Every structure is written in structure tokens, then in C-alpha cells.
Amino acid sequence: MAEIVNQAWVVIPAYQEAKVLRRVVAGVRGIGARVVVVDDGSSDRTTEEALAAGATVLRHAVNLGQGAALQTGIDYALARGASYVFTFDADGQHAPEFLLILEAALQQTGADVVLGSRTLGKAVDIPMTRKLLLKAALAFTRLQTTLPVTDTHNGLRLFTRNAASRIRIRHTRMAHASEILSQIRELGLRFVEAPVTVQYTDYSLTKGQKITGAFQILADILYAAWCR
Amino acid sequence: MIVPVLLVGLAFILAYIGSHRNIRTIQMLFISGFFGLGALMVVQPEFANRAAALMNVGRGADLLLYFAVLGGVLVTANFYFRFKQNEQVVTTIVRQLALLSPLEPTEGENIGKWPKS
Numbered sequence: 533m534a535e536i537v538n539q540a541w542v543v544i545p546a547y548q549e550a551k552v553l554r555r556v557v558a559g560v561r562g563i564g565a566r567v568v569v570v571d572d573g574s575s576d577r578t579t580e581e582a583l584a585a586g587a588t589v590l591r592h593a594v595n596l597g598q599g600a601a602l603q604t605g606i607d608y609a610l611a612r613g614a615s616y617v618f619t620f621d622a623d624g625q626h627a628p629e630f631l632l633i634l635e636a637a638l639q640q641t642g643a644d645v646v647l648g649s650r651t652l653g654k655a656v657d658i659p660m661t662r663k664l665l666l667k668a669a670l671a672f673t674r675l676q677t678t679l680p681v682t683d684t685h686n687g688l689r690l691f692t693r694n695a696a697s698r699i700r701i702r703h704t705r706m707a708h709a710s711e712i713l714s715q716i717r718e719l720g721l722r723f724v725e726a727p728v729t730v731q732y733t734d735y736s737l738t739k740g741q742k743i744t745g746a747f748q749i750l751a752d753i754l755y756a757a758w759c760r
Numbered sequence: 761m762i763v764p765v766l767l768v769g770l771a772f773i774l775a776y777i778g779s780h781r782n783i784r785t786i787q788m789l790f791i792s793g794f795f796g797l798g799a800l801m802v803v804q805p806e807f808a809n810r811a812a813a814l815m816n817v818g819r820g821a822d823l824l825l826y827f828a829v830l831g832g833v834l835v836t837a838n839f840y841f842r843f844k845q846n847e848q849v850v851t852t853i854v855r856q857l858a859l860l861s862p863l864e865p866t867e868g869e870n871i872g873k874w875p876k877s
Contacts, residue, residue: 579863592858593857593858596851600854604858
């Protein structure tokens with residue numbers, strides 16, 4: 533079953549995640565995947581915790597943002613010959629078993645990209661404000677990308693090598709989620725969504741997106757549109 | 761006395777902007793036009809009032825304020841674009857540095873310790 537996982541690298545962008553990272557990396561390694569953590573300029577023990585859990589670590593000398601960290605990790609995975617690349621959040625919101633759900637979806641459909649969807653799956657203990665923010669982001673992203681997705685800004689994804697090579701994340705911060713979807717459409721890549729569970733905790737909520745972050749994402753998207 | 765000081769100041773700033781090699785002709789023309797209008801309003805203060813009357817914005821001072829706001833927005837936008845370009849440069853450098861020196865976990869009892877360089 534785990535044919536894809538064995539040929540894949542899991543990219544985990546991390547910033548100030550020392551509290552939970554060892555458990556997250558250990559869980560992902562437990563299903564047989566190779567892990568690269570991109571420490572995005574953390575000042576805590578994020579790097580040490582990732583190494584302790586057996587991950588390869590790439591360190592950004594300064595904090596650039598999640599989009600930049602993802603692209604760094606993807607570049608590394610491709611250079612190491614990865615046939616598949618997963619992306620996975622560092623804050624413990626996802627159970628590692630959902631990587632196998634994404635894998636199964638890719639095996640069944642032959643898609644280029646599998647996107648995790650909490651709408652098709654579950655969002656446990658999600659606050660109402662976060663729910664509304666996600667709905668607004670989803671409506672905007674659907675309008676912008678014209679893709680019939682049911683979730684945006686979900687950190688669980690699986691790319692074939694071909695897809696990972698062709699997608700280039702230029703948004704350094706959180707607008708990368710919309711950018712990936714835009715590129716999937718522009719490059720004509722086949723995608724499917726797979727149901728995943730996102731477990732919200734007090735810790736993950738302190739790390740997640742704020743409403744003010746939505747304005748930053750909007751500004752980044754408008755800037756990118758202006759530069760085209 | 762203030763008129764020649766203002767004119768010299770405008771000419772100096774314009775020359776400084778024009779000395780940048782990477783400035784485009786269209787940008788220089790636009791900036792020169794903007795500064796030319798400024799110089800005209802210094803030499804002929806009534807010009808601002810007449811122009812304001814033509815545009816139905818009341819006093820010349822109001823017209824100057826509107827242009828100042830417009831200029832401020834353009835300058836801010838220019839700085840923002842420069843900032844985004846520099847951000848891309850920094851991202852590329854930081855990424856290349858990170859890719860050049862990956863930290864590999866050590867095996868066995870040494871796992872978790874910093875690898876020897």
C-alpha cells in the first residue's frame with residue numbers, strides 16, 4: 533500500500549514549533565516517509581527537535597514565510613530524487629495517517645496533485661470565527677482560480693514529481709495556498725481532493741491565520757496580479 | 761529669497777533622481793513634469809489658484825494638497841514594488857544558503873545531536 537510514501541519526501545515548514553515538532557516528525561517518520569523540515573528562521577529549538585526526531589533540516593537564516601519554506605523544501609526533495617512530495621503542517625493539526633489517504637487518492641485517480649480537504653473530512657473543535665474566515669477565503673479563491681475546490685489553505689498536499697517540478701511558489705508568505713491552486717489551473721494539472729481531519733487545539737490556534745492575515749494575503753494576490 | 765531656494769532645491773533633487781542609471785525615460789518625464797509644475801507654482805503662485813478654479817477644487821492650496829497626496833501614494837507604491845523585488849532577492853539567497861548546508865540527523869545514540877561539520 534505504502535508504495536508512494538516510500539518514494540516520497542514530506543516537506544514540513546516550521547517556525548517556532550519546538551513544542552510539538554518532535555512528535556509531529558516522529559509520527560510522519562513512523563509511516564515510513566523521509567522528512568525534511570525547513571526551519572524558517574526560528575529562534576527556539578525547532579532545528580534541534582527536528583533533528584532529534586530524525587528529520588533532515590534546512591535552515592533559513594531569516595524568517596521568510598511559509599510559502600518560501602515550502603519551496604525550499606520542495607527544491608531539496610526534488611534534488612534528492614523524490615518521486616513524490618507531500619507537504620505537511622508542523623503544528624500537529626494533521627494526523628500522519630492522512631498521508632496514506634492522500635496516497636490512496638493518487639493511486640486510485642492518477643492525478644498529478646492531491647489536496648487535503650477538511651470540508652470533505654472534518655474540522656474538529658474549529659472556532660466559529662475561523663470557520664467564517666475559511667468560508668470567505670474559499671469563496672475568494674474559487675472566484676480567483678475558478679477551480680471547484682472545497683478547501684483552501686490546507687497544508688496537506690501530495691504532488692507527483694512532475695507537478696512539484698512545474699509548480700513554482702513565489703508568494704513567500706501565506707498567499708502561496710491560492711498561488712498553488714492558480715498554477716494547478718494554469719499548468720493544466722489534474723487534481724483531486726481527499727477528505728482529511730484537521731484537529732484544532734489551543735496551540736494550533738495561536739499559530740494559525742488571523743483575520744488581519746487575510747488582508748496580507750489579499751494584498752499579495754493583488755500585487756502578483758498587478759505584476760503579470 | 762525663498763523662491764530661488766525652492767527652485768534650486770527642486771533642481772537639485774531632480775538632478776539627483778536623474779543621475780540614477782536605472783531610471784526609465786517615461787519615469788523621468790513624469791517626474792520632470794511634476795517638478796516643473798512645482799516650479800511654476802513657486803514662481804507664479806496665482807497659477808495654482810487659476811488651475812484650481814479650472815478644476816473646480818476651490819483654492820490653489822487645495823489643489824496642491826491633492827497633488828501632494830497623489831504624489832505620496834505613487835511614492836509609497838514605488839517603495840512597495842521595490843520592497844517586493846528585494847524580498848525575492850533575499851528569498852533566493854537565503855534559500856540557496858539553506859540548500860547548500862542541510863543538517864542530517866545522526867544515527868544511533870547520537871541522533872538529535874548536531875552533526876559534525
